[in-house]
Amino acid sequence: MSQLTAQQRYELITRGLDEVLGGDAIMKILEENERAPRCYWGTAPTGRPHVGYLVPLTKLADFLRAGTLVKVLFADIHAFLDNLKAPIELVKHRANYYERLLIAVMRAIGVPTDKLVFVLGSSYQLSESYNMDCYRLAANVTEHDAKKAGAEVVKQVASPLLSGLLYPGLQALDEQYLDVDFQFGGVDQRKIFTFAEHYLPKLGYAKRAHLMNAMVPGMNGAKMSSSDADSKIDFLDTPADIARKIKSAYCMEGEVENNGVLAFVGAVLMPIIRLRNESVAGGQTLSDGISKSWVSESAPANTLFSISRPEKFGGGSIDYSTYEELVNDFRERKVHPADLKKAVIDALCTLLEPVQKLLAEDEEFCRIKALAYPEDEPKAKKKKVSKKTLPPNLAPYFVKEEGGSAETEEEALARAAADGFEYKKKGKKANVAAVTQGVENLNVSK
Amino acid sequence: MSQLTAQQRYELITRGLDEVLGGDAIMKILEENERAPRCYWGTAPTGRPHVGYLVPLTKLADFLRAGTLVKVLFADIHAFLDNLKAPIELVKHRANYYERLLIAVMRAIGVPTDKLVFVLGSSYQLSESYNMDCYRLAANVTEHDAKKAGAEVVKQVASPLLSGLLYPGLQALDEQYLDVDFQFGGVDQRKIFTFAEHYLPKLGYAKRAHLMNAMVPGMNGAKMSSSDADSKIDFLDTPADIARKIKSAYCMEGEVENNGVLAFVGAVLMPIIRLRNESVAGGQTLSDGISKSWVSESAPANTLFSISRPEKFGGGSIDYSTYEELVNDFRERKVHPADLKKAVIDALCTLLEPVQKLLAEDEEFCRIKALAYPEDEPKAKKKKVSKKTLPPNLAPYFVKEEGGSAETEEEALARAAADGFEYKKKGKKANVAAVTQGVENLNVSK
Incomplete structure (x- = not known):
């Protein structure tokens, strides 16, 4: 980014943020210009990422454009601990899924990814030195401070778990072990960030800067349950799905608060x-794989968003070069929710088109996807069998008393599985009788 | 221990205890007789151990006699964390000190030490698998349960530290990682022990048995401050020191409660x-280095303790084959505190005599002692200097304004230290003036 001044790079890094703590340290690095500033953003690879992820990713794109080394931490251990039922191997597949998806998105945005690196938490969070530091932190941090730090981020439940008290400390240590100059996150992380600023120096480590995004309401709005999976837009959703979900999003005419x-x-x-x-203005050629622009072709050069109006309401397009103008027009009902939604649907589909194309052609991604979210894969149709259709070679798997050779139900099932048969019991509890007597209680498929 | 039956070994292991949880699992191992039962007892190697340690050690001797593999865990990481000022290296020296001392004591008691092993906590408590299990525990244990478990053992302070919440879990994991069948400790550990019984199975690990000693009042009694270092009897104290300390111990005539x-x-x-x-009855020859007996030579064979009475009160000795008899006599004032104390002084000196002899002849122990407790080593006599006796070569260490060549007080002190001079400031706060002007404020010694 040699063509940008330190001041310009600093403005790129900090623009649009809700809050910056310790920005002078970043400015100093930019002014010295001896190395790239380094930052980290962490996420737990759990469910499939939805387009809400584009909010932090868009900011990471700014960092990258400013020549920052961006480390994305996949907190696989945290993800595993948050849902102990998911084996750690599954979580690692999910981290792979996130990584490929994020790279594809950055390419679609047109941002260089040579300074974008991905780190698995488990690559260092189980090391001797990290753990000694965890213990040292635990011997310095009071319960009170740990609880306060996690208040906005850690799930607040009636009977809180110890892990919730550990997380703020672990996140602080990540800054040291990832060797970064600043951490980026939503402003909901503020207490975790100031906790880190307070405690890292107590272990003899440098205090880091902290950059915070404002909280952005989800596309589902405040009035819809966030557990409503159908309202979350997946990066791989078809244009029809995207249109359906955005059309059903909460977006009242004239209402600009909590309007996702x-x-x-x-x-x-x-x-x-x-x-x-900015890339174009800087004389750069737009890279292959970048999304087409969703701004009206006839719009002025500095336009950032265009909304077309239906012919019956006058037609044409309104072009915006600032968000404030759009908000004002929406508040004053100059922009109708249906027109806004249509423009967003078109833009999002346009943005995701090269992402989906790239991933669909990536065989490794398809393999990873099946491993990471097997429940989303099309299921093989099960062949129902009755006593009559039971293949004669299944008999040996049944328990001895019934003429088979296996001793217990577990053994019978294991033998059958080893031979490629899958038994699925309908009842909650398995018992030998279910295996030996009722074939109607089993689905056997091969 | 092939000459003992499983039942006899079980009785040896469990005799005199306040409580046994899960004894049937130990009995099963003894009855199967395919391997030695394994136990662990943990201690944090901090200050120099005092003779109060003989209480658990005497019980460990029972375990060893019964053919148990006894693992003594030196919780060096815990010791380090409890006092972050002591560097971990110092703690390791202290663990060495404890180890040699414990072996010497076991030899003096006449117990085989081939099944006595010592383990440093840091040898496994920083490993990947242990730490993953720590995290897994933290994701299962509620704050409430952790706090309840540590209530009697963890120091209760106004602003509790996270470490106090972690300790119960770490101690539970130690059972798994030390691969033992039971853990031994004082009955003050009861809640930690039942916590371990509850949570280890949740990680897929076996529930262990727990053996608990009654709490024994310290030799300093309840009426003396436990912070009174002078009242604690060190294993290396001279007979004169031991006599002095026991003579000043709280021990009122007829009072049997809280009588240390x-x-x-x-x-x-x-x-x-x-x-x-029991060794003699079992036909074993008493090993070299065992303490002489402190029981009266004329006492019957089953005597466990003898108290001599002064000639003016009738003379002779009273011999006891059970503790209850002694307690009754003391309660009924048939035994005077002075006579009891004299018997205890004689016994303790007799017990420690070979311990101290062995350690004094052990050059490696003396070297370890100096490293573990440098503050207890005889100090080089300081040479007091006044302005008049101040060596002229001290001038360069003073700050520039005062005619020296150093820039700051720190620099002056560092230079002097590098040349072997020790500056000791009398005041709480150092300032340049104190170094440069007032030699009367400094002790300089070389």
Whole structure:
């Protein structure tokens, strides 16, 4: 980024943020210009990432454009601990899934990814030195401080777990072990960040800077349950799914607070176009695989978002070069929710098109996807068998008393599985009788 | 221990205990007789161990006699964390000190030490698998349960530290990682032990048995401050020191509750003689280095303790084959505190004599002692200097303004230290003036 001054790079790094703590340390690195500033953003690879992830990713794109080394931490151990039922291997597949998806998104945005690195938490969070530091932290941090730090981020439950008290400390140590100059996150992380600033120096480590994004309401709005999976837009959703989900999003005419559709324009769609415009202005050629622009072709050069109006309401397009103008127009009902939604649907589909194309052609990604989210794969149709259709070679798997050779149900099932048969019991509890007597209680498929 | 039956070994292991949880699992191992039962007892190697340690050690002697593999865990990481000022290297020296001392004591008691092993906590408590299990525990254990478990053992302070919440879990994992059948400790550990019984199976590990000693009042009694270092009897104290300390111990005539002197006879002195008698009865020859007996030579064979009475009160000795008899006589004032104390002084000196001889001749122990407790080593006599006797070569260490060549006080002190001079400031706060002007404020010694 040699063509940008230190000041310009600093502005790129900090623009649009809700809060910056310790920015002078970043400025110093930029002014000295001897090495790239380094930052980290952490996420737990759990469910399939939805387009809400574009909010932090858009900011990471700014960091990358400013020549920052961006480390994405996949907190696999945390993800595993948060849901002890998912084996750690599954979590690692999910981290792979996230990584390929994130790279594809950065390419679609048109941001260089040579300074984007991915780190698995388990690659260092189980090391001797990290753990000694965990213990040292635990001997310094009071319960009270740990609880306060996690108040906004750790799930608040009636009977809190110890892990919730450990997380703030672990996240602080990550800054040291990832060797970064600043950590980036949502402003909901503020107490975790100030906790880190307070405690790292107590272990003899440097205090890091902290950059915080404003919280952006989800596309599902505040009025819909966040557990409503159908309202989350997956990166791999078809244009029809995307249209359906955005059409059902909460977005009342004239209402600009908690309007996830509007916020998405300001936090994701406009910044991406701005980055593209800056690249073009900087004389760079747009890379292959970058999304097409969703701004009206006839719009002025500095346009960041365009909304077309139906012919019956006058037609044409309104072009916005700032988010504030759009918000004002929406508040004053100059923009109708249906028109806003249509523009967002078009933009998002346009943005995701090369992402989905790239991933669909990536055989390794398809393999990883099946491993990471096997429940989303199309299921092989089970062949129902009755006593009559039971293949004669299944008999040996049944328990001895019934003429088979296996001793217990577990043994019978294991033998059958080893030979490629899958038994699925209908009842909650298995018992030998179910295996030996009722074939109607079993689905056997091969 | 092939000459003992499983039942006899079980009785040896469990005798005199306050409580046994899960004894049937130990009995099963003894009855199967395919391997030695394994146990662990943990201690944090901090200050120099005092003779109060003889209480658990006497019980460990029972375990060893019964053919148990006894693992002594030196919780060096815990010791380090409890006092972050002591560097971990110092703690390791202290563990060495403890180890040699314990072996010497076991030899003096006459117990085989081939099944006595010592393990440093740091040898496994920083490993990947242990730490993964720590995290797994933290994701299962509630704050409430952790706090309850540590209530009697963890220091209760106004602003509790996270480490206090972690300790119960770490101690539970130690059972698994030390691969033992039971853990031994004082009954103050009860809640930690039942916590381990509850949580280890949740990680897929076996529930262990727990053997608990009654709490024995210290030799300093309940009426003296436990922080009174002078009241603690060190294993290396001279007979004169031992006599002085025991003579000043709280031990009121007829008072048997909270009588540390009386309790010491029941928990340490009698069991050791009983073990000796059992060895002799079992046809074993007493090993070299074993303490002489402190029981009156004329006493019957089953005597465990003897108290001589002064000639003016009738003379002769009273011999006890059970602790209860002694307690009754003391309660009924048939035994005077002075006579009891004299008998305990004689017994303890007799017990420690070969321990101290062995350690004094052990050059490696003397070297370790100096490393482990440097503050206890005889100090080089400081040479007091006044302005008049101040060597002229000290001038360069002073700060520039005062005619020296150093820039700051720190620099002056560092230079002087590098040349072998020690500056000791009298005031709480150092300032340049104190170094440069007032030699009367400094002790300089070389």
